[in-house]
Amino acid sequence: MNPFVFSCITSHGTEIIPELQGQSxxxxxxTRRNMTEIGLEMEKAKPDAIIVLTPHGTRIAGQFSITDSENMEGTIEENDIVFTLKRRVDRELARKIAEHANELELPVGLINYATASGPYSSLSMDWGVMVPLRFMPNVPIVVINPTRELSYEKHLEFGKAVRNAVLTSNKKIGLVASCDWSHTHNENGPYGYHPAAQTLDEQVLQxxxxxxxxKLQGFDEEFVEAAKPDGIWQALILAGAIPEEERHIKLRSYEAPTYFGLLCASIY
Structure with missing residues (x-):
């Protein structure tokens, strides 16, 4: 049985946030329209907490990092507009995930900042978290950052640890895999152009x-480096948490309006 009340794969381009869309x-x-629909689905599921998998949070070399602060807060500035967001952290769930990861002998670090508890215990919230949460209900969160020093197989195993933690929890949990895809679609982008971007994103769509x-774990290392996706690792954690026979995916949209690919999917 799928242990999550609702799950999804979302994008995190900052202009998806309605307040930051600017003059274009x-x-x-x-993507913005489908993120809105996904957010409504999460709201309907009434989660007690939401786990967010992001590629842009606090990284620990060779370890999965899990937030264990009282709060998280962040700021994005885009098109001369400032957007801020703050959420409580479900520390009980975070520690439960870490415990189950340790049982599977997976390297994991619980991270905090400044003080052990209280208002000063607050980690920075990255755009990979802020963008999807803008569309989600205001409930406590747990943020997890994968590590690219470990194999794809380890990310699937870590997904099992997340699953086991949720199964032993008495809470209703939602899961968000925050994923953008190839970042070499446009020569004017920061990583330049490479034809691998279109090829990889087409394969991801299928x-x-x-x-x-x-099947995401089957991508060749050089192919991935050329296309520069940042969604593979989070999507594999989700796959480990929700096995194929329990996973029903509704692809909502794909577009690449700038230099990186944006994909939205609901998972039941």
């Missing part, structure tokens, strides 16, 4: 449509 609201309008997320 059409640029990410397809993998999502066919509900075969485990």
């Amino acid at each position: 609201p059409e640029r990410m309008s397809l 993998i999502v449509k066919q509900n075969q997320l485990e």
